[in-house]
Amino acid sequence: xxxxxxxxxxxxxxxxxxxxxxxxxxxxxxxxxxxxxxxxxxxxxxxxxxxxxxxxxxxxxxxxxxxxxxxxxxxxxxxxxxxxxxxxxxxxxxxxxxxxxxxxxxxxxxxxxxxxxxxxxxxxxxxxxxxxxxxxxxxxxxxxxxxxxxxx
Amino acid sequence: xxxxxxxxxxxxxxxxxxxxxxxxxxxxxxxxxxxxxxxxxxxxxxxxxxxxxxxxxxxxxxxxxxxxxxxxxxxxxxxxxxxxxxxxxxxxxxxxxxxxxxxxxxxxxxxxxxxxxxxxxxxxxxxxxxxxxxxxxxxxxxxxxxxxxxxxxxxxxxxxxxxxxxxxxxxxxxxxxxxxxxxxxxxxxxxxxxxxxxxxxxxxxxxxxxxxxxxxxxxxxxxxxxxxxxxxxxxxxxxxxxxxxxxxxxxxxxxxxxxxxxxxxxxxxxxxxxxxxxxxxxxxxxxxxxxxxxxxxxxxxxxxxxxxxxxxxxxxxxxxxxxxxxxxxxxxxxxxxxxxxxxxxxxxxxxxxxxxx
Numbered sequence: 350x351x352x353x354x355x356x357x358x359x360x361x362x363x364x365x366x367x368x369x370x371x372x373x374x375x376x377x378x379x380x381x382x383x384x385x386x387x388x389x390x391x392x393x394x395x396x397x398x399x400x401x402x403x404x405x406x407x408x409x410x411x412x413x414x415x416x417x418x419x420x421x422x423x424x425x426x427x428x429x430x431x432x433x434x435x436x437x438x439x440x441x442x443x444x445x446x447x448x449x450x451x452x453x454x455x456x457x458x459x460x461x462x463x464x465x466x467x468x469x470x471x472x473x474x475x476x477x478x479x480x481x482x483x484x485x486x487x488x489x490x491x492x493x494x495x496x497x498x499x500x501x
Numbered sequence: 502x503x504x505x506x507x508x509x510x511x512x513x514x515x516x517x518x519x520x521x522x523x524x525x526x527x528x529x530x531x532x533x534x535x536x537x538x539x540x541x542x543x544x545x546x547x548x549x550x551x552x553x554x555x556x557x558x559x560x561x562x563x564x565x566x567x568x569x570x571x572x573x574x575x576x577x578x579x580x581x582x583x584x585x586x587x588x589x590x591x592x593x594x595x596x597x598x599x600x601x602x603x604x605x606x607x608x609x610x611x612x613x614x615x616x617x618x619x620x621x622x623x624x625x626x627x628x629x630x631x632x633x634x635x636x637x638x639x640x641x642x643x644x645x646x647x648x649x650x651x652x653x654x655x656x657x658x659x660x661x662x663x664x665x666x667x668x669x670x671x672x673x674x675x676x677x678x679x680x681x682x683x684x685x686x687x688x689x690x691x692x693x694x695x696x697x698x699x700x701x702x703x704x705x706x707x708x709x710x711x712x713x714x715x716x717x718x719x720x721x722x723x724x725x726x727x728x729x730x731x732x733x734x735x736x737x738x739x740x741x742x743x744x745x746x747x748x749x750x751x752x753x754x755x756x757x758x759x760x761x762x763x764x765x766x767x768x769x770x771x772x773x774x775x776x777x778x779x780x781x782x783x784x785x786x787x788x789x790x791x792x793x794x795x796x797x798x799x800x801x802x803x804x805x806x807x808x809x810x811x812x813x814x815x816x817x818x819x820x821x822x823x824x825x826x827x828x829x830x831x832x833x834x835x836x837x838x839x840x841x842x843x844x845x846x847x848x849x850x851x852x853x854x855x856x857x858x
Contacts, residue, residue, distance in 0.1 A: 390673060391673060418767055418768065418769055419767075420767055423678070423681075424679070425767050443770075445787075445800065446658040446787070446800065447654050447655060447658040448651055448654060448655060448770040448774070449766075449769045449770045450769060450770070451769030451770065452769075461770065462769070462770045462772040463651065463655055464784075464787055464788045478787065478788065478799060478800065480798045480799070480800070
């Protein structure tokens with residue numbers, strides 16, 4: 350650092366100023382390159398079909414004490430006809446690690462084969478690692494169609 | 502050799518050949534009762550070579566999209582001449598390379614080869630191991646079969662549980678909220694572009710460090726016999742490599758890789774779904790952890806512990822203070838054995854409970 354006698358101490362020297370400019374430019378160039386790359390790595394949000402109501406099936410196709418997987422938007426749902434002949438629907442995505450659950454006819458429970466989680470027919474956890482109940486949906490029938498909709 | 506003097510002269514006039522020659526020739530391999538373990542690094546390298554070669558061949562017919570991936574692998578397996586062999590070699594060597602890397606990692610751990618001045622060799626080695634696991638994880642999805650689909654769903658869900666950056670990392674890996682066609686493209690991209698670049702860089706550093714510093718000699722070993730690395734030990738390495746190539750080919754012929762059914766995102770997860778064997782211990786741990794521990798989600802604790810374990814593995818050269826002073830402490834050996842026993846025990850448990858389905 351060269352000190353000039355006349356100028357105040359905090360004044361930037363020509364060298365320091367040019368260095369600051371150069372470093373700043375390099376940093377700006379770096380940022381201007383990295384930022385688009387970082388944004389590029391994340392995909393655009395697809396036209397998310399946020400479905401709130403879906404025809405999950407027909408009453409005729411579902412026997413008592415059985416279930417089927419249906420499409421709820423981009424996610425699988427499970428429609429259960431309980432042994433007491435009630436219709437219930439839940440998200441089929443296990444709350445533990447996202448596997449798709451299935452209906453166990455013999456025990457009349459919903460189970461997840463990945464890590465052996467079990468849910469009762471209200472979607473509540475009976476045993477295993479799932480931390481929460483399955484998300485429940487509302488079920489209505491219109492004629493023979495079974496309509497499943499998200500709870501408000 | 503005399504026939505190539507013109508080439509040697511040509512090179513020597515232009516490049517620092519004497520230094521390169523020195524780098525190649527200076528390394529001596531100590532001969533003692535633990536010399537056997539020196540072969541495992543070279544073995545892992547040879548298997549990586551097999552993976553690169555067979556992977557490049559598979560690329561000729563593989564199509565990375567959800568609509569075509571499964572069909573293209575089936576095409577390779579059933580229609581392409583020796584396609585079944587190329588894919589089986591790739592699938593089998595993928596498992597063997599992880600196994601070989603595990604043996605290499607464990608042996609360098611128990612022999613304390615990571616002690617100064619070889620800390621960075623260890624760190625680059627552990628990073629290479631993580632890269633290999635990344636290859637395994639991303640490659641597993643590429644055939645787009647049921648098993649791979651759900652294993653990836655669970656695997657990327659685990660990533661999502663990581664506090665803070667988890668959700669972002671998950672979206673990045675899946676390319677959206679779910680495992681879809683986009684995820685397949687990403688895994689393909691990671692598997693054949695990103696990870697190979699990372700592998701080349703870290704492997705280059707790892708090999709350079711080994712070549713510069715030579716082999717670590719186990720503590721308290723008085724034997725002074727050595728053999729030159731080049732060409733003596735390298736020729737022995739070649740024998741091991743020829744044996745492993747033969748073994749991979751033999752296994753592939755007698756137990757060709759299977760394909761299973763095409764992934765269906767709207768089918769329930771079939772029973773007995775399992776990741777590759779080297780992730781089984783983690784899978785079993787997740788299975789055993791209860792939903793909640795002291796109000797915190799169990800899976801979060803399991804994942805945090807695994808993350809800490811990985812970090813500890815990376816920092817072993819600094820955590821093992823006695824080894825820095827040239828002592829092999831019994832506690833370090835015990836921790837190593839406990840770690841191996843845990844992973845082995847959990848893996849066997851998972852295999853048995855998986856076999857029951």
